[in-house]
Every structure is written in structure tokens, then in C-alpha cells.
Amino acid sequence: MKILVCISKTPDTTAKIAFTDGAKKFDESGVQWIINPYDEWYALVRAIELKEKDPATIIHLITVGGADAEPIIRKALALGGDEAIRINTDSADSFSIAAQIAAVAGTEKYDLIFTGKETIDYNGASIGGMLAALIDAPYIPLATSFNIEGTTATITREIEGGEEVVTVNNPVVVSCQKGVAEQRIPNMRGIMAARTKPLKVVEPAAVEALTSIESFELPATKAGVKLISPDNVEELVRLLHEEAKAI
């Protein structure tokens, strides 16, 4: 079995969100970069677990980005995976990223393609769906569990107000979220091994972006909290009813 895990580089969850260049660019100064948590904790770890069960499994990691994405992809290799592919171009929009990955996936013929359910920076939640459509594979988004017997995958996915269990034969594209696996910490052996694992740099396919970010905005700051005495909850109810019109 051959698995592709899509990896994105995102700012750390505690990073200060600020913009430069007339609010046109994300301010990267002082930002710590991490593997997008959904890609790491769920997609990558589940792929590693499948390989632990069936050592013949091959895991490829893929990312779209410049050389500055390499520390992140090495960090992912330290958790597990056999080799990494970096498509050497700046990521422009979701479609261009998905199309770049589709160009590689089209020739490599993976049985399973895992993505995180979204990245925590642009929150597009689009790569998996676009990729599946481009390679004409079934798409199971928002998975909360993933198992496979032979070539048949059994996947639980989130639906509104509950969950749905589906079966599908591979190849299949799955977007992963909480429940699929548990977060792991890379060990020293993994970190050492990652240094010598192959990291292939692939030149990009000719793909045009469909969208572009014009500018960013920060949310308006709150006017300040109105504190109410714990002995006067009736006042809170009155304010919520009359002032906020929330109840």
C-alpha cells in the first residue's frame, strides 16, 4: 500500500497575527513555524500507524513551498514516513496547491491520500476536495476514524448532528481531524533517521491561481467587559435580553 500525506507549514497556534506591506502580507517576523496540526496529529500519525501494522506500506509526504518549507518537512519525516517531496514553488492559492499535488499524485498512483481537514492559517478546507476531483477519486472529508482491510477502507466522517460510517475501495482521498489518531512526539531515533531520508525537490507544473488575497484585516477590539456581580445574575439576564438582544 502506498500512502501520500499532504503537509502544510503554518504559524504556531500562539503566533501573533499581524500584517505588513499595507496589510497585504502576513508579518512573518518572529513567527515560529509548525506542521499544520491537522496534517501532523491526524493525517500523518494515522499513516504511520498503518505502516506499523503493515511494514510493506510506503509513505510519501508532500508539500508545496520554497526551501524554507524544508525544516517542517524534515520534522514530519522525524515522526515517520519513507520519503518527502517538495514541489518547489510558493503556494499561491488552494487550487494551485491542489493542482501541483495532483500532478505528482497522477503519476505516482497512491492508494490513500491523507490531508488535514484544513490549515490553521487560511482555513480553506479545500485541498482534499480539489485534489480528489482533479484525480477523479472518491473524497471523504472530516474523517474521525480510518481503518482499512485489504483494499476496502471503513471511514467514519462527521456530518451535521452526528457521524456517518462509509466503506470505499481505494484509491480514496481523506481529510482527517480529531479522532483519526493521537498526537505523537518525535523521538531521537526518528530525528536522526529523518536526516538521511530522501527529500526530492520537484519543479512545479504550469498552474495558474484562481484567487488572490488583496488585503488582511484584524477584528475590531471589544469595547471592554461589563462585569456583573455573581449575586445579581438577574441583571445579566436583563442585559442579555434588553441590551444585547441575545436571549
Place this chain on the structure above:
Amino acid sequence: MVLVYIDHQDNQIKKSTLEAVSYGAALAKQLGTEVHGLLLGSVNDDLATLGAYELKNVYQMNDAALAHFDAQVFVKTIAAAATKVGATTIVFSHNQTGKALCAGVSALLKAGLVTGAIALPNTSAGFVVKKSVFSGKAFANVSIQTAVKIIAISPNSYKVVGGASAAATTTPLDIAVTAGHVKITAVHKTSGEISLTEADIVVSGGRGLKGPENWGILLDLAKELGAATACSRPVGDAHWRPHHEHVGQTGVQVAPNLYIAIGISGAIQHLAGVNRSKTIVVINKDPEAPFFKAADYGIVGDAFEVLPKLTDAIKKMKASA
């Protein structure tokens, strides 16, 4: 033409669909065009009533292959239908179904997509849609450059505008549907619960409640308010509550009218998931809890004392109203 995807579950049109229809109607007006719906499968609702939201017509496909959801099949069908009816903008709700579909349709039609949109586009120069980014910590204005455009509107971001006196027509649509590969073997509904992303009010608990056995007072309050329940990440991680209740940067992002946080300190990752809520109430016994800075109303006090009193006070208010 603006084409709105009519999402449904258990033979009923969803509230998020009505938001998408209202959004589509306003957008059509802005662009000087008509708004139509696209329904795959069938519903018990009378489709004519969608005219109240200014929807002109619903294109309906009732092919047996569309009776069960399969993203791959639905994506191809929607893309073909949108091309056939001449849609220039396609609107989805960015709910679970929208997330399964909009990206695929975008890729097949090479139509620029903005997901998690929170407002109507600015069409004064180009077509620029505002969306939430950095998990609610900022907004981006995204320009769509393609002729056909797709917008997936974030649930609870656009008000349902009903009340028009027109009736929508229904037009059957005939498009070949390909067979799917996905088989649904079971559906588990969390019965009686209100959907977190669609809820008007969310009551959320954190570590301050000390253990799962103490959730009763929170559930009582939620029941009185008709609210959905949520929790912070540590609570989900400790399995005090099911993980689908976890709101925050790496959980569900919500934007209700009212968010009540109980015993949650307000870590930056939690705030990211809730800061688009219109009104935030924080109840915490630690006056230094960072959540108070993001709140509209706050009570510094012990949740175990405050919550039952609050539930009673709401009961009284409802009785006197």
C-alpha cells in the same frame, strides 16, 4: 445567474441552506441577475416556499444515484448542472456538506473559490470576498479572478431574510449521473442535540467545572436557553465531553449570537474558535482569566453557584415575558 446549492438532511432543508439562499438572493440583486436553487434528491418541504427567500426557481434532480451522498458523484453532477443552467456564481453553505462539495466543483470548473465567507462580495472593482482566516484571528479580502465564481458562506454569518410573497418554481433537470464508489453503512445521530455550528446560543464548559460529573448544571442552562453545548480542548482531550464539542483553533469554529463560556480561561487558541460570536459572556472565578478581555459581559464567581441561579433567572424571565 446565481445558483444556490440546496442542502438537506432527513428530507428537510437545513437552516444553513436558508442562509445561503438569502445570501444568494442579495448577491443576485447586487449583480442584477436572478437566483436559482439546485436540489439533488428530494425533500418533504414545499419547494415553492423558498420563494419567501426570493429564490426564483429550483432545479431539481431526482436520479436514484443521488439518493445517498457521495462527494465524488455530487461534485460532478453539480459542476455539470451549473454549466448547463449557465450559473456565474455558485453559493454553498460552508457546513459539513459544503466542505465536501465546493472545492471539488471549483477544481472541475476552474472556478475561483472562497470558503468561510462572512459577507457579500465587494463588486465595486472586481469581485472581492471577505473571509475569516487564522482560525478567526483575522480576515482576508480575497479576489476571485475567474468568470465563474464559487462562494461557501460560513454558517451563522448571514441573516436569513424571509417574508417575500413570491413562490419558487421547480424545474426538473436531466443530467447523466455517474455511479459512485462510496457505501454508507451506518449513521449515528447525536439525538436531541442542537447542531453546534448552526446554534444561535452556545454554552461551553472548561476545566473549571472540574469533572464530567459536574456537567449537569451546564446542561440545565443549555436546555433552558435552547443552546448547543461545547467545551474547551482540555475537556475534549480528557474525554469529559465528546470531541465533536471541542471549539477552538483546532476544533470547531462557531459564530453564534451568544456564547457563554464557563470555567474556560480563554487561551488564544480557544478564542480563535469563538471570537466571531456576537455576544460573549464569561463566567470564571479567576478575575485574571484572559477570556474577560474578549467578553462583552462577565461574572467573576464560582460556576457551581452562579449557573443554577442563572438558569433560574432565565426561567423567571421567560415566565414573565
